[in-house]
Amino acid sequence: MTMYKAMLLSTALCVTAVPGALMAQDLTTVNMINPLPRSTNFYPLVVAEALGYFEEEGVEVNLLPSDTSIPYVAFIQNGQADLAMLDPVETINARNAGAEISTVYEVMQNAPEGIGISESSTATSVADLVGTTVGLVSDRDRAFLQAALDTVGASIDDVQTVVLGESGPTLAAALRDGNVSAISGAAPDWINLIANGIPVRLITPEELLASPANTFAANTATLEEKRDAMEGFLRAWTKGMYVSQVNPEAVAEMLRQGVPAEWENEEAGQMFLEMSIGMNLSTTERLGDLQTDVWTALQPRLLSSEAIASEVDVTSFLNDIYIDAANDFDRAEVEAEAAAWLAENM
Amino acid sequence: MSDIASPKSVKMEIGLLRLLPHLLLFLTLLAIWELAVRFGIITSIIIPRPSAIIGAIVTLYVTEGTIYKHFFITLTEAVVGFLIGAGVAVTLAVWSSLSDGFRRYVTPYAVILNVTPGIALTPIIIAWFGYGMGSKIALAAVICFFPIFVNTLTGLTQRDEDREELFRSVGASNYQVFRKLRVPAALPLLFAGLKIGLTTALIGAVVAEFAQATDGVGVLMSRFSFQLNMAASLATLLSMTIIGLLLFYTMEILDDRIVFWRRDSRMSAVSRARARAFKAQTGR
Amino acid sequence: MSVQDYMAVKAARTGTGISLRNRRILIHAGIFIALIALWEISSRLGWLDPLFYPRPSAILNSFWLIFVVNGNIWYHLYVTLGLVFLGWVAGSVLGVGLGALVGFNPVVRRFLKPYVIVLEATPRIAVAPLLIAALGFGAPSKIAIIMLVCFFAPFINTLSGVINVNEDRLDLFRSLRASKMQVLRKLVLPDAIPVIMAGERLALTAALSGALVAEFIQRDQGIGSLILIYTRNLNMASAFACIFTLTIIGFLIFKGMEMADQRIAFWKNEPGMKRVSDRRRRAMAIGG
Numbered sequence: 001m002t003m004y005k006a007m008l009l010s011t012a013l014c015v016t017a018v019p020g021a022l023m024a025q026d027l028t029t030v031n032m033i034n035p036l037p038r039s040t041n042f043y044p045l046v047v048a049e050a051l052g053y054f055e056e057e058g059v060e061v062n063l064l065p066s067d068t069s070i071p072y073v074a075f076i077q078n079g080q081a082d083l084a085m086l087d088p089v090e091t092i093n094a095r096n097a098g099a100e101i102s103t104v105y106e107v108m109q110n111a112p113e114g115i116g117i118s119e120s121s122t123a124t125s126v127a128d129l130v131g132t133t134v135g136l137v138s139d140r141d142r143a144f145l146q147a148a149l150d151t152v153g154a155s156i157d158d159v160q161t162v163v164l165g166e167s168g169p170t171l172a173a174a175l176r177d178g179n180v181s182a183i184s185g186a187a188p189d190w191i192n193l194i195a196n197g198i199p200v201r202l203i204t205p206e207e208l209l210a211s212p213a214n215t216f217a218a219n220t221a222t223l224e225e226k227r228d229a230m231e232g233f234l235r236a237w238t239k240g241m242y243v244s245q246v247n248p249e250a251v252a253e254m255l256r257q258g259v260p261a262e263w264e265n266e267e268a269g270q271m272f273l274e275m276s277i278g279m280n281l282s283t284t285e286r287l288g289d290l291q292t293d294v295w296t297a298l299q300p301r302l303l304s305s306e307a308i309a310s311e312v313d314v315t316s317f318l319n320d321i322y323i324d325a326a327n328d329f330d331r332a333e334v335e336a337e338a339a340a341w342l343a344e345n346m
Numbered sequence: 347m348s349d350i351a352s353p354k355s356v357k358m359e360i361g362l363l364r365l366l367p368h369l370l371l372f373l374t375l376l377a378i379w380e381l382a383v384r385f386g387i388i389t390s391i392i393i394p395r396p397s398a399i400i401g402a403i404v405t406l407y408v409t410e411g412t413i414y415k416h417f418f419i420t421l422t423e424a425v426v427g428f429l430i431g432a433g434v435a436v437t438l439a440v441w442s443s444l445s446d447g448f449r450r451y452v453t454p455y456a457v458i459l460n461v462t463p464g465i466a467l468t469p470i471i472i473a474w475f476g477y478g479m480g481s482k483i484a485l486a487a488v489i490c491f492f493p494i495f496v497n498t499l500t501g502l503t504q505r506d507e508d509r510e511e512l513f514r515s516v517g518a519s520n521y522q523v524f525r526k527l528r529v530p531a532a533l534p535l536l537f538a539g540l541k542i543g544l545t546t547a548l549i550g551a552v553v554a555e556f557a558q559a560t561d562g563v564g565v566l567m568s569r570f571s572f573q574l575n576m577a578a579s580l581a582t583l584l585s586m587t588i589i590g591l592l593l594f595y596t597m598e599i600l601d602d603r604i605v606f607w608r609r610d611s612r613m614s615a616v617s618r619a620r621a622r623a624f625k626a627q628t629g630r
Numbered sequence: 631m632s633v634q635d636y637m638a639v640k641a642a643r644t645g646t647g648i649s650l651r652n653r654r655i656l657i658h659a660g661i662f663i664a665l666i667a668l669w670e671i672s673s674r675l676g677w678l679d680p681l682f683y684p685r686p687s688a689i690l691n692s693f694w695l696i697f698v699v700n701g702n703i704w705y706h707l708y709v710t711l712g713l714v715f716l717g718w719v720a721g722s723v724l725g726v727g728l729g730a731l732v733g734f735n736p737v738v739r740r741f742l743k744p745y746v747i748v749l750e751a752t753p754r755i756a757v758a759p760l761l762i763a764a765l766g767f768g769a770p771s772k773i774a775i776i777m778l779v780c781f782f783a784p785f786i787n788t789l790s791g792v793i794n795v796n797e798d799r800l801d802l803f804r805s806l807r808a809s810k811m812q813v814l815r816k817l818v819l820p821d822a823i824p825v826i827m828a829g830e831r832l833a834l835t836a837a838l839s840g841a842l843v844a845e846f847i848q849r850d851q852g853i854g855s856l857i858l859i860y861t862r863n864l865n866m867a868s869a870f871a872c873i874f875t876l877t878i879i880g881f882l883i884f885k886g887m888e889m890a891d892q893r894i895a896f897w898k899n900e901p902g903m904k905r906v907s908d909r910r911r912r913a914m915a916i917g918g
Contacts, residue, residue, distance in 0.1 A: 031767075037849050037859070064767045065849040069556065069568050070759050071576070074391040078763060090572070097574040099391060139560075139569050162477050163565070165558025168864040169469040169681040176681075179477075188862070196864040260700045261859045261868070268863060309573070368741065392759050450654065454881070460835050461880025463842045463854075463873060469861070470682050493783060493832050500828045535825065538790040542783055542832070545750045552753045553843075567756065583756050590751020591744070608794070 027060040028229040033072050034085035034214075037065040040255050040262050040272045041188055042107070044240030044280060050254040051337055053239050057232030073099045076219050082226060083233070086217045088298055089143065095312045100220040102319040105234055105288040105326065108279045111211035112187035113144045118175045119199035123182065126203055127152040133160040135180035137171065137189055143307035144208070145184040150304060151205040172198045191275050195268030211298055212291060213279065223321065234326035238287045242331065243338045244277045250342040251277075257345070286327045290318045391576060398577035399584070406581055413566065413585060420551055420563040421589050423479050427486025428547035428593075432540060434487070435494035443502035443528070453499075460492035464550070468557050482554040482562070489550035490543040497539025501532030534608070537601040544593045552586060563589075681866070688867035689874070696871055703856065703872065710841050710852040711879070713769065717776025717844075718837035722830055725781035729788025750782045754840070758847045772844035779840030780833040787829030791822030820897075827891045834887060838880050 038046055045061065048054055054061055064081060066072070072084040073094040085107060086094070094101055115134075117123050126148045136142055146156040162180065164170050172193050174180045182203070183189070190200045218230065244251045252273055256263045263269035282288055292314055299311040376396045382388045383395045406413040438456070442449035464485060471488075475481040506527070513523050555564030563586050570579035606612040666686050672678045673685040696703040728746065732739045754775050765771040795818055803813050845854025853872050860869035896906045 033767075037851070037855055039859075063850060065855070066762075066767075067755075067847045067849065069571060069755055070762065070847065071391060071571060071574060073574065074759060074763065078390055080763070080766060093572070093574045097391060099574075139565060140572060161560070163558060163560045164477065165468075165472070166862070167469045167472070167558070168861055169866060170472050170558065172681050172864065173473060173679070192862060192864045260702055261856060261865075262863055264695065264700075264865055264868060265863070272863075364740070368744070371741070390763060392763060451658075454658070457835075457881055457884050458877055461838055461884065462877050463839055463857075473679070473682050492835070496828055496832060497787075500824065504824065534790055534794050535787075535828075538786050538825075542786050545747075545782065548751060549753055553755070556753070556755055564753070583752065586753070586756075587748050587751050591747055594747050594751065 027055065027058055028232075029060050029062050030083065030229050030233045031062045031064055031081045032083045032085070032216075032233075033064040033066055033075055033081040035065065035068055038063065038259055040259060040269065040276050042280070043244065043251055043255060043273065043276055044237045046240075046258040047243050047251055047254050048236040048240035050258060051239070051243070051334075051341060053236035054233065057236050059229055059232045059236065061233070073097075073101060073217070076101055076217060079219065079222075082230070083216045083218055085214050087214055088212055088295065089140070089302060089307045091215065091217060091317065092299070092302065092308045092312050094217075095317055096309050101217045102220045102223060102317050103215045103217050103290060104223075104230070104319055104322050105216040105237075106212050106282065106284075106290055107215055107288070108213035109282050109284065109291065110279050111209065111213045112279050113141070113184075113208070113211075113213070114186070114190070114202045114204035115145065115148055115182050115184050116175070116190050116193075116200045116202055117182045118178070119201055121181065121201070123203060125152060126205055127154065128203075129182055130154050130158045132181035133162055133179070135164045135171070135174050135183040136161055137164060137166055137183065137185035139163055140307075141184040141186075143302070143305045146305035147208060147301045147307075148184070148205050150301065151207050156305075168192050168196075172196065175200065187275050187279060188272075191272045192268070195265065195271045208301075210294060212294060215290075220317075220319075223319070227322075231322050231325035234288065234322050235329060238326045239329055239334050241280055241282065241287055242329075242334055245281055246335050247338045247342065248273070248277060250338045253342060253345060286323050288326055289323050290320050292318055391574060394577040394580060399580050402575075402577040402581035403584070406578065406585075413563075413582065416561055416563050416566045416582075417585055417589070419479060419561050420548075420555065420586070423482040423551035423554075423562070424486055424544075424548040424589065424593065427483040427551055428490055428544050430483065431487035431490040431547060432494050432543055435491045435539075435543070436498050436536070439495050439498035439502060442499055444524075449499070456492060456495055459488065464489060464553065468554065471554075472558060477558065477560070482551045482559065485554040486547040486550035490547035493546060494536075494539040494543040497535045497542070498532065501535030501539075502528055504531065504535075506531060530607075533605045537597070537605060541594060541597050541601070544597055545590055548586075548590050548593060681864070684867040684870055689870050692865075692868040692871035693875075696868060703853070703875070706851055706853050706856050707875065710845065710854065710876075713772055713776060713844065713852065714834075714837045714841045716769075717773045717840060718780060718834050720773060720777040721780035721833055721837060721840075722784050724777060725784030725829065725833065726788045726826060728781070729785040730792055732785075733789045733792030746782075746785065749778065754778055754843055755847065758844075762848070767848060768850075772841070772848060775844040775847070776837050776840035779843065780836035783832035783836060784826065784829040787825045787832075788822065791825035792818060794821075796821065824891075824895045827887075827895060831884060831887050831891075834883060835880060838876065842876075 034042065036042065040046075045063070049061070064075075072081070072086060072090070075081040076084050077099060083104075084101075086103075091101070091103055115126060115129075123129065129149075134145060136145065142156065142161055145159070145161065149156060149158065164174050164180070164183070166189075168189075171183060171185070171189055175183060175193065176198055190202070193200050216234075218226070223230075252270065255269070255273065262272065284291060295314045295318060299308070299314075302308045303311055379388075380396045383393065438452055442452055467488065468481075468485065471484045472481045475484045509527055510523060513527055518526070552562075552564040555562040556568060559565045563582055567579050567582040567586070570576070570582060602609065602612060606616045669678070669683070670686045673680070673683060728742070732742055732746075757778065758771070758775060761771045761774045765774055799817055800813070803817055808816070841852070842854040842857075845852040846858065849855040849858060853876060857869050857872050860866070860872065897903050
């Protein structure tokens, strides 16, 4: 083909492609505010994007990873964010402060929080921590420690607490050197320690293990208005979650490509993924469903550990209007697409 | 003589008069804010009513008095950190100004320390100085070192050739040139650096608290913020700001007294005092 | 004798053919390499805690990984430096502008100063939600945070430079009936420039750490978010690689500013003064 013809052809292609591209640009942006950038911790996002599920639903995800010192709820209120990832304590505090938010989806149904001890420690339960210094990853983990001590009849005043901060090395050194007898923190913290050679054992009381962790909250006033975009987003998310149930290798490869920074150490990455699947994969029949009884049972202990100021009626904010639509997809089709992706991208 | 008001009372009256416009401006702003929230113009959770903030201030300071411990901790961290950082900075700057070689070898490392982000240093600082006030003091000292160092060094190395020639022509020694010419010439910049450094040290202490701390104004603030008790959070923030203002104005007063030649009234006061001392000495 | 002649003589005297300047660079490099070697050896001998001090060899490996193999750092670097630059410009404009305004006008100074101090004494983390609510997520609010972090040094230095006018010279100017504009341009400005430049240098390094603070709060992209990811995963070697990248860039920028400073405030050093006066002499000779 001569130069001239090539130019003509490419111009023609561009001219016809542009309207097509513009049409494809007709995506609704869903602004989601959460604590982490794209990460193995919330792999459904990465998986759904790799398989093009958001685009299919006409949705584009604008992720707004922000430090938790920013009040997420305020941005739901003023519309700058459509969805915020909150935990139960934040949700109830927000309701107590009068924010009109609804919890529409449970992202993680197994609480990642726990009490971790060093492998070499002789402690067998939280009761053994009485009279020692316990480390907290952040100020907010004190409430969890208090609840844990509550289950064995002890009180928070029976231990000394010190805030260690989120920095990996500091947590690792604290456990390794015995500066603290245990750490009240969350799964991502343990995984990193374990993957880097600091063995961690968990002594979290049984009663505290079943607790909704992260959830999606949205503005109550615009639930109907944004229904299409929301259902599309949640359906794509749920599909991403489903892939991990049937094809974890595909998920691993998608993560390796999508978030290389977390997979520089292959072993750490795998461990991280395993634990993330454990947290993200819903145990309810409808994926992402809201467990009303768990929320109701949760509040008294939150109240007694002073994490919340007063209890809130769960029906006033738990809202499952999107759950059916989110679960409305062909399981077999998703399985096939995931397998095809893996074959192509191996 | 009695119908002329005494200088002191006139000063006080003038002082109050000068304060009045400030107060009026401030109260007007507050009133607008309160009304905006009451009438629903400002609906965000982030911006509470001034009346709620005042309520929180009362609770924090009077009813429950929770804030005093944290206030004191953060203030100590900032001031001690500043003193250490400033001490090291001024010393190094003085040596650098006196010795070319010293300056050449110290400055690159000072710059490197400055451009290395605080986030990077935090784990190491915590490892060295522990989980308590020590690490916050250390971070405050590290962060406020550089502005003071740079300003002091610049102040000491600026040369007024003419004046130096004058000094030498009357046979001044190196030490005298340094003490009577270069140091006073450097003082304005030095104090500018100290002012920057002091507020920087406070910020350093608070930032360190946000990253890892069990007690302190920063911790209190983020605790309230998490509970969405924005009124209390802002009240705590105000406390931080008061600390900052106090520190800054302390530095201003010191600046005024030490660099006295800048204000005419101070200059005449000091020269009168010196004249008196001289007269007393020579007995004339 | 010009500086170049002096250097040539000095080199000839040392007899090694290496100029004085190059010798100094070699000494600096030597010290640096010695430190690195010490670090590596201490790490291998187990003296240094591997959690906090990754080995230089591991850090070099990370450099290779993130710059070449994965190449994931380039985009973040571009983003962060863009923010630093824009924030620095905004902060300088604000700082110098406010400083000059406040310096020249005592009335404004009285009213504005407390609010400026209050602004400076407030940690930006506290102000961040308000900025985001006002300017939206993304670059604008991040630049605003950086601007707030770095405006204070230029402000204080400009204020100091404008206020501390040399009284004698001012009298001299006035006695020759100089206009306000002339006083400003020929007396105040030249005297204030070194001080303002010093403030600018501080502002630039402050902008660098300000960018990291902004990225700590909004962690979508940039070196700050990359460092957080690596630190969270205890991948200290890569975290340090990112940090040192910033250090090197910061250092280069700083040196660049020093050179710019020497050109702009040329009367402060010999070679610069000579260069400009030669040029001016030639210009006058042509003209007259």
